[in-house]
Amino acid sequence: MRVVDEAGAPVDLFAQPADHEPVQQQNLGGGVWRWPDMPNEVVFYAQVSGRRFEAFAGPGVDEVVLRATQVARVWAPAAPLPAEAGLEPHAACILLHREDDRAPWTERLLFGSQGFGRSVLPGRYRAELARIEHAADGSWQAVPLGITRDLELAAGQTVEIRF
Numbered sequence: 001m002r003v004v005d006e007a008g009a010p011v012d013l014f015a016q017p018a019d020h021e022p023v024q025q026q027n028l029g030g031g032v033w034r035w036p037d038m039p040n041e042v043v044f045y046a047q048v049s050g051r052r053f054e055a056f057a058g059p060g061v062d063e064v065v066l067r068a069t070q071v072a073r074v075w076a077p078a079a080p081l082p083a084e085a086g087l088e089p090h091a092a093c094i095l096l097h098r099e100d101d102r103a104p105w106t107e108r109l110l111f112g113s114q115g116f117g118r119s120v121l122p123g124r125y126r127a128e129l130a131r132i133e134h135a136a137d138g139s140w141q142a143v144p145l146g147i148t149r150d151l152e153l154a155a156g157q158t159v160e161i162r163f
């Protein structure tokens with residue numbers, strides 16, 4: 001399984017089989033994955049910024065190629081937040097709103113936990129600082145604080161979000 005862009009260049013996205021139990025896959029690097037013991041017919045997919053890319057694997061197909069768009073990466077270091085937020089990074093998150101889509105799409109990004117970054121489609125985004133509120137059932141919600149930053153993300157770029 002290879003994930004490539006329109007020109008055939010590798011895209012570093014995780015593709016997985018749809019409608020199948022999770023199985024141990026092997027990352028060979030650069031958007032190339034290997035799965036043991038897959039059924040004769042399977043649809044693989046990768047999802048980024050709310051957009052899903054798919055490829056079909058069937059009998060006689062030696063190599064599956066999933067075509068996707070090159071991505072940008074964002075991450076949020078566990079750095080001090082603005083004083084007006086009144087929060088430490090462990091009690092906050094970023095709501096990343098894609099501005100280019102007709103259908104609203106928002107991703108929650110935790111501070112310091114993303115390591116190499118979260119993949120997103122290139123384009124215009126608004127990053128909004130939010131407070132994390134925990135519920136008794138263990139779930140949590142993000143409450144926007146009105147502190148924002150506009151971003152323009154290009155394919156292949158990794159952007160560190162700081163407020």
